[in-house]
Amino acid sequence: MGLFALSTLLVAGAGVYLLSKAFPNYQPGNKKVQADLKLMREEMKAIADDLIPLSPKELELISLQTGETVTKKGFVKNYKGKIQTIFHEAVAGFHYRQYLSKGKSESALLFVQMLDQQYYYWIKPKEIRVVVNDQFLGVVKDQTKIFAGKKETLKGYINKQKEDYWPIVVEDKEVAGFTSGAKAGNKDLTQRAYEYVANELSREEKAVLLAFTFLEIVQRLVK
16 A cells, blocks of 8 residues: 555544544444433432422323423533423423434434433434333334334324324324424413323323323424
8 A cells, every 4th residue: 555545544544533532422323322311310310309290180281381491502412401380390301412413314312301200212313212211112203103013013193284283192092182383382381282181091102192292392492
């Protein structure tokens, strides 16, 4: 190999190394995501005692707007806040970490801490992987459908075609109507996230409902 070719390779290698140091969060792999998730969990432990349990009554009162939000921006954007009822009672805390990504594709990690549950989302350009209490819930595709199992069976979906509200369906049951984009302009904390919530939700139905709910509330904040 000629001297010029060798020096070119060395310069290129140095460039990649410096780029990785300058932008360590660009399209992170599993190891980086797990490390960040561990930090988020430790961080959220401090607010767990300030949260109230999410009873059926409080579920219906979840606000579309977040409270006490702190935003830190740079190469990597961090959003932290609380998901509350319309009466300012905190039912969950969240940390959304948006990594560097190409174009308009999204690459982020969202961690949500409830009093007795934890949700986390690994948001990739083409899918969102959702875990609840260290149990894999499913994969969200097209921001509207969640699939589960090796055969990726449709588990639930949110129908964003309606103007007045967005039905959230689990299996064949309509479990809630989420406030549509048409009402998203209301910045008042009293704007409810749901138009209605079905009675007597099963554990799985509630898990899928909250998976869509937390994702919608936080993504509206960060966009």
